[in-house]
Ligand SMILES: [Zn+2]
């Protein structure tokens with residue numbers, strides 16, 4: 224069956240992610256990142272403005288110690304990523320974070336909205352993110368080893384950043400002690416960077432199939448309700464669409480982008496579009 228080409232999804236604006244102004248530099252593909260490294264003269268990525276502001280790691284640490292928010296947030300053909308300098312009791316660290324994106328983001332947000340026990344849902348999602356990383360890491364590592372045979376991918380830790388009235392931001396992160404470091408290349412991991420493109424159908428580095436992702440979540444008891452027409456994760460508890468089945472992070476929202484297989488109870492409606500239809504959940508009872 225031909226794979227549906229996905230529209231690029233705009234990252235949702237979230238209170239827990241500070242968006243930096245979009246740099247004017249043209250984004251490059253993640254492939255470029257591991258072929259040449261971000262310091263290569265002709266490699267320009269979305270972080271260039273950040274690197275211009277803080278040319279070395281000690282520059283960034285000094286700025287953080289002065290009280291500046293030293294952070295880059297952006298996406299390059301994948302989900303949102305963030306690099307931050309944090310001052311910890313063990314000294315300054317650089318944190319590399321990759322947020323869930325695309326299909327996985329949609330599933331996590333639907334499950335979160337649908338959940339009646341958010342604490343256990345959060346625990347289950349974090350466990351599933353651990354599994355997903357375990358599945359992806361060797362594949363991503365292998366790709367980098369084609370050009371760097373000695374390479375080992377960093378092991379990432381799943382996290383959830385809670386905010387008062389929003390869906391938590393889920394993702395994976397690694398921290399790098401800045402002691403003795405100068406070069407930004409020592410503060411980020413290529414496989415982690417490439418993982419941000421793993422849930423996208425748009426020229427992905429190493430795509431993970433939607434069913435494969437869903438299976439990991441369901442194996443930890445995360446409740447996923449899937450639309451019979453489009454196959455997207457849906458919820459009828461979105462605060463803006465009460466009792467209406469919606470995909471929380473697609474621009475289609477309550478409109479099903481795929482023709483449904485079942486007859487419409489009130490007839491097909493080309494003007495208003497088609498509603499999503501919840502399929503029976505495959506969760507174990
Ligand atoms: Zn649908």
Ligand SMILES: [Zn+2]
Nearest residue numbers: 483487497498
């Ligand atoms: Zn329909």
